[in-house]
Amino acid sequence: xxxxxxxxxIAELVMLIAACLFLVPFxxxxxxxxxxxxxxxxxxxxxxxxxxxxxxxxxxEGRFAQSLFNTVxxxxxxxxxVVLFTSMxxxxxxxxxxxxxxxxxxxxxxxxxxxxQSTIIPIFKLATAISLINTxxxxxxxxxxxxxxFATIIYTGFVKGIPSEMEEAAAMEGCGKTRxxxxxxxxxxxxxxxxxxxxxxxxxxxxxxxxxxxxxxxxKQTLMTLIYxxxxxxxxxxxxxxxxxxIATIPLxxxxxxxxxxxxxxxxxxxxxx
Amino acid sequence: MQxxxxxxxxxxxxxxxxxxxxxxxxxxxxxxxxxxxLLRTLFFLPALMSLMVISISWGFILQYDGLLNxxxxxxxxxxxxxxxxxxxxxxxxxxxxxLLWQGTGFGAVIYLAGLQSVPRELQESxxxxxxxxxxxxxxxxxxxxxxxxxxxxxxxxAGSLKLFDVPFVLTNxxxxxATTTLGLLIYKYxxxxxxxxxATAAGMLFMILIAVITxxxxxxxxxxxxxx
Numbered sequence: 001x002x003x004x005x006x007x008x009x010i011a012e013l014v015m016l017i018a019a020c021l022f023l024v025p026f027x028x029x030x031x032x033x034x035x036x037x038x039x040x041x042x043x044x045x046x047x048x049x050x051x052x053x054x055x056x057x058x059x060x061e062g063r064f065a066q067s068l069f070n071t072v073x074x075x076x077x078x079x080x081x082v083v084l085f086t087s088m089x090x091x092x093x094x095x096x097x098x099x100x101x102x103x104x105x106x107x108x109x110x111x112x113x114x115x116x117q118s119t120i121i122p123i124f125k126l127a128t129a130i131s132l133i134n135t136x137x138x139x140x141x142x143x144x145x146x147x148x149x150f151a152t153i154i155y156t157g158f159v160k161g162i163p164s165e166m167e168e169a170a171a172m173e174g175c176g177k178t179r180x181x182x183x184x185x186x187x188x189x190x191x192x193x194x195x196x197x198x199x200x201x202x203x204x205x206x207x208x209x210x211x212x213x214x215x216x217x218x219x220k221q222t223l224m225t226l227i228y229x230x231x232x233x234x235x236x237x238x239x240x241x242x243x244x245x246x247i248a249t250i251p252l253x254x255x256x257x258x259x260x261x262x263x264x265x266x267x268x269x270x271x272x273x274x
Numbered sequence: 275m276q277x278x279x280x281x282x283x284x285x286x287x288x289x290x291x292x293x294x295x296x297x298x299x300x301x302x303x304x305x306x307x308x309x310x311x312l313l314r315t316l317f318f319l320p321a322l323m324s325l326m327v328i329s330i331s332w333g334f335i336l337q338y339d340g341l342l343n344x345x346x347x348x349x350x351x352x353x354x355x356x357x358x359x360x361x362x363x364x365x366x367x368x369x370x371x372x373l374l375w376q377g378t379g380f381g382a383v384i385y386l387a388g389l390q391s392v393p394r395e396l397q398e399s400x401x402x403x404x405x406x407x408x409x410x411x412x413x414x415x416x417x418x419x420x421x422x423x424x425x426x427x428x429x430x431x432a433g434s435l436k437l438f439d440v441p442f443v444l445t446n447x448x449x450x451x452a453t454t455t456l457g458l459l460i461y462k463y464x465x466x467x468x469x470x471x472x473a474t475a476a477g478m479l480f481m482i483l484i485a486v487i488t489x490x491x492x493x494x495x496x497x498x499x500x501x502x
Contacts, residue, residue, distance in 0.1 A: 012307045019316040025331040025375070026323065028341055032334065043334075043341040044348065115436055115484050117460045118477035121470050206324030208439050213465065224326045228443065231330065238334070245327045252322050260315060264383055 026249075033242035040239050054239035058247060061240075066219055067226040074136055074222065075204045078143035079197050082151050085144070086196065087189055090155020091181055095164070105156065112149040120213060127214065138214055139222075143204050151196045154266070158192035159185070195266030198259045202252055223248040276451040277459040280366060284455065285434040285487075287370050288377070292430055293423070295374065296381025301411070303382060304389045314386065317379035325376070325439035332372045333359065333444050359445050365452045369440050377433065381426045388422030389415065417498070424495040431491055435484050456480055 032040050033054055035047040058064050089108065093101045123142070127133040132141070162185070170180045208224040215221065221229065227248065230241045256263065303314055320328065335341040336358040343355045358364045392415055400410050416423070438457035441447055447454035447462070454462075460480065464473035 008305060008307060011302070011305060012309060015302060015307065015313050016309060019313055022317060022375070022379075023319065024341075025328070025335055026319070029327075029331045029334060041339050043339075043344040113485065113488070115432075115477075115481055117436065117438070117457045118481040120460070121464055121474045121477065124464075125470075202322055206326070208324065208326045208443075213461075224324055227326050227330065231443070241330060242334075245330050249323055249327050253319065256319075256322050257315075264318075264387075267383065 029242045030246055033239065033246050035239065037237060037239050040242075054243035055247070057240045058243045063218065063221065063226060064244070067221040067223050070136060070215075070220060071205060071222040071224075074139050074143070075201060077140045078147070078204050079200060081140065081144040082147045082200060083193055083196060086148055086151035086155050087186060087193065088181065089148075089152050090157075090189075090192075091159050091185055093152070094156045094159030105152065108152050109149045111145070116209065124213070134215055134217055134220060136215070136220060139210055142210060142214070143200075143207075147196075147200045147204075150199070154195055155189065155192050158189060162188055191262075194259070194262050198255075198263040199266050201255070205252060277454045277456050280452075280454060281435060281437065281456045283366065284370055284373070284437060285431060288373060288430045288434045289427055292374050292377055293381065293426055296378050296426060297385050297423075299378055299382035300385030300389055301415075303386055314383065318383055319379070320376045321380035321383075323376070326443060328372060328376055329440050329443035332368075332375075336368055336444075360449055362449055362452050365445055365449060369437075369444065369453050372440055372444075373434070373437070377430065381430070384426055384429075385419065385422055388419035392418045420495065420499040424492065424499065427491055427495055428488060431487060432484070435480075435487070456483075 028043070031047065032043075034050045034052070035042075036049065036051050036053070039045065039047060089104075093105045124133065127138050132138040166184055167180055170184055175183075206224065207222075208228065211220075211222045211225045212228070215225065218229075223244070227241060227244050230244060234241060299317060303310060303317070307313065323331075333340075338355075338357045338360075342358065346352070346354045356364055358368050396414055396418075397410055400414055405413070436457055437455045438461065441453040441455055441458055442461070445453045447458050456476070457480075460473050460476045463469050463476060
C-alpha cells in the first residue's frame with residue numbers, strides 16, 4: 001500500500017508540472033502584457049518592471065469600450081432569446097412529444113448538422129436582402145438560431161422529468177397555459193436554464209468567424225474582431241494586443257470558476273445525449 | 275485539392291492522436307490524486323479561450339523571435355531554430371499542435387465523466403481474477419465508455435472539418451497553401467475572390483462530405499457500444 005501511495009505522489013507532482021507547462025502559452029502572453037514595449041520580444045525574462053502601459057493604451061482606446069459593449073450586448077441578448085424560445089419549445093415538446101411536436105423537434109435538431117461555412121453565402125445574401133447585414137441584430141438572431149437545437153434538447157429532457165400534477169392543479173384553479181408556464185414551469189427549469197447559458201456563453205463571446213463576416217464596420221466590432229484588427233494594424237507593437245487578449249479572456253475564466261461544476265455537468269450530459 | 279488534403283490530414287491526426295491523448299489524460303485525472311479538481315480545471319482552461327486569443331498566444335511562441343526558438347537557443351539547439359509558421363514542412367504540424375493543445379483537456383473532461391460511470395466492482399473483480407492494469411483498460415473500461423468515444427470522435431471530426439480561425443489568423447493559409455483548410459478556402463472564394471457561385475458549391479460539397487464522414491463514424495463506433 002505504501003508503494004502505491006508514493007507512486008501516486010510522484011504522479012501528482014508530474015501532473016502538476018505538466019499542467020503548468022500546459023498553460024505556458026497563456027502565461028507567456030499574460031507576462032508579455034506587463035512588459036515594457038522594448039522587452040516584449042525578450043521571451044525568456046520576467047518584465048524588468050511591471051507596467052500597465054499596454055492596458056492603459058487599451059482602456060484609452062475608444063474602440064475598446066465600443067466593442068466590449070457590442071460583445072456584451074450581443075452575448076446577453078442572444079442568451080436571453082435562446083432561453084425564452086427554447087424553454088417554451090422544450091415545454092411544448094416535452095409535454096406532448098407526439099405527432100406534430102415530434103416533427104418540429106426533429107426539424108429543430110437537424111440544424112445541428114449543417115456546417116457554418118456552407119451557409120455563409122446564403123445567409124449573407126438573405127441578410128443583405130432584408131437589410132440586416134452589418135447589424136448587431138443579425139448576429140443576435142444567428143447566435144440564437146445556432147443555439148436552439150442543443151438548448152431545445154436540454155429543456156425537453158428536463159421538462160420530461162418534472163411531474164405534471166402542479167400544472168393540473170393550476171389548470172383547475174383556472175390558470176391559463178401561458179401563466180402556468182411562466183409562474184410555475186419556468187422557475188422549475190432554472191437548472192436547465194443555467195446549463196443552457198453556461199454552455200453557450202463561451203461560444204458566443206469567443207466567436208470570431210461570425211463578426212468577421214457579418215459585422216464589417218468598425219463601430220460594430222466585437223472584442224475578437226478588434227483583436228484581429230489590432231493585429232493587422234500593429235505589426236511590431238504587440239503589447240496592447242496581448243493586453244486586449246488578456247482582458248477578453250479573464251471574464252470567461254472568472255465566470256468558469258463560478259460555474260464550473262454546472263458547466264462540466266451540462267457539457268457531459270449534453271454530449272452523451274446528443 | 276490541397277485544402278481537402280490538409281483538412282483530412284488534420285482530421286486523421288485529431289482522431290488518431292488527439293483522441294487517445296484525451297483518454298490518457300482522463301485516465302490520469304481519474305487517479306485518486308489530491309489535486310484532482312485543480313488539475314482538471316487547469317487542463318480544461320484552453321478550451322475556454324477563444325481560438326483568436328489562442329492563435330495570438332501560439333503565434334507569439336512559434337514566430338522566429340518567439341519563446342520556442344529562445345528556449346532552443348538556451349539549451350544549445352541553435353540548429354533546430356525555425357520560422358515554424360513560415361516553413362512549408364512545419365506550418366501545418368504547428369497548427370495541429372495548437373488544436374491538440376486546445377482540445378485535449380476538453381476531451382479528457384468528457385472521458386472523465388465516462389470513466390466515473392464505470393462501476394468500481396467490475397474493475398475490482400477483474401483485478402481479483404488477475405487482470406493487469408492495461409488489460410482492465412482494454413477489456414472493461416474501453417467497451418464501457420464507447421458512447422464517450424463516439425462523441426469525442428464526433429467532436430474531433432466536426433472540429434477539424436470546420437477548422438478556420440487558427441490558420442486564418444496565424445498563417446492565412448500559407449506559406450503557399452500549406453495550411454489552407456476547406457473552411458478557409460470557402461471563405462477566400464466568397465470574400466477575397468468574390469466568386470459566390472463557387473463558394474456556395476464548395477459549401478454544399480463540404481456539407482455532403484461532413485454528412486458522409488460523420489455517418490460513417492457514427493455507424494462504426496455506435497456498433498461497438500455495449501449495454502451493461
